Amino acid sequence: MYHKIFIVYINQLIILYGEKLYLNDKNHILILNHKKIMNKRFLVFNDIQNNIDLYFKSKNLIIHTKKKLLLDFYKSFLKYNKYNMIFNKNYCISFNTLIYFWKKNKSESILQLHYLLSIVSIYSDIFIIGQNNIGINSTKKLCNPFVHLNKINYKKKCSLYYGIITKKSNFILQKHFKIYIWNNIIIQTLPGVFGYRGLDKGSLLLISTFHKNITGQVLDIGSGSGILSVILKKIAVNTEITLVDNNNIALLCSKNTLRYNNIIGTVLFSNIYSNINNKFDLIISNPPTHCGKKNNFNIIKHIIQNSVKYLKKNGILRIVIHSYISCHKELLKTFNNYTIIKQMNHFCVYQSILKKKN
Structure with a gap:
């Protein structure tokens, strides 16, 4: 079911919300844990789903997405590129929460997470959410040197992990080529x-x-x-x-x-x-x-x-x-x-x- 998504700017407060119709597993899990997420300075990494059915209230928010509806918002942050990714170290200091949507391509998720864990501030919260059949449960081992993740919620097809970043990764882009x-x-x-x-x-x-x-x-x-x-x-x-x-x-x-x-x-x-x-x-x-x-x-x-x-x-x-x-x-x-x-x-x-x- 298609949901409209709106972005409203109110004195640097950004509210992202959609018409609530039917929930998919990933968004349902986030709603169940919304109290852990609300009113934090967070960035969302990877495609926002068209049928997103929750809202976030945050003092600061970045969304990394290729969805056409959010493309202009996405492009406005390109000037902060590093390694042609969307964020740089100085800009990410102001954020204390990362919400990462695990991708179907595991190698791509590893690349993105290693990069993000090199620039997001220590002691930031991290939420990783994804489908069980595309390797989301391997994220705990992947992030172990930098954050201790715990599965805090799950449904039949989807899991949500949470942790606090305790160490930054040493990201070397060339190793991933x-x-x-x-x-x-x-x-x-x-x-x-x-x-x-x-x-x-x-x-x-x-x-x-x-x-x-x-x-x-x-x-x-x-x-x-x-x-x-x-x-x-x-x-x-x-x-x-x-x-x-x-x-x-x-x-x-x-x-x-x-x-x-x-x-x-x-x-x-x-x-x-x-x-x-x-x-x-x-x-x-x-x-x-x-x-x-x-x-x-x-x-x-x-x-x-x-x-x-x-x-x-x-x-x-x-x-x-x-x-x-x-x-x-x-x-x-x-x-x-x-x-x-x-x-x-x-x-x-x-x-x-x-x-x-x-």
Whole structure:
């Protein structure tokens, strides 16, 4: 069930609340323990759920989230970046409580928690909440050197841990990087970034459509590790590449992959087209089709429907999509043309051209 979320600013007091309809396990546990959380200076790390059904009252609050509704709020804190994460040590001194939502990707949670435990003040409270089937119960051992965690509440599918930070971690970002080589190209990536486990079949299929005759300005939407742009630039040397992503960690990986391969390109934070102001000869993307475990085609639709605003005349949109998804309707409505230029391994590469009007 969808819940509206509101943010209200009242003399530096921020109240986050939603229409209370149905509770999910994670939010229900937080409500049961709301007295431990209320009126503290806290930050919330990771995606706020659309069906959040509790409110927080706090003198200070930061929310780290990629949800579109909170994107402007999220972006306002980017100036405090460190390692392209959202917080720095000086800014976090004022907070005494961390609420961390455990992620499905355990390696990403380890990276985030080690970083947060290096910057959040000693003797701060920490709450870690997550589903039991994605490794939340390993958090006690993970955090043991820095905080003694106790499970204070649980439901069938979800657990809540609480502790007090007694020691800061020695966070070294470089230890978390994964570096691998594909066709003499060095790829550097971090947990949670698309391409961390290597090149997927969709990316490989899209790469197979690159050729040396591609020229002009190219936009790579959802650049991840940056591998698509690097390979394209290696093949088509007469291109200027711009890489965008709405994940700061991905942008850091894209920058490193460009640098390791001696490739020049522009890397920007952008929620698809939100920070794009010029037009391109080619837009490429291997867009996500899931939000968690659920199918979500909104990103694909947004890329297609708005691409015409950012393409030059005779500019090309080229995207790779799983074959069970049809882009027929959206591409015809937007471009009045499309071709499937390659199909293999359950993926299709669609291409549409922004043709000149007579």
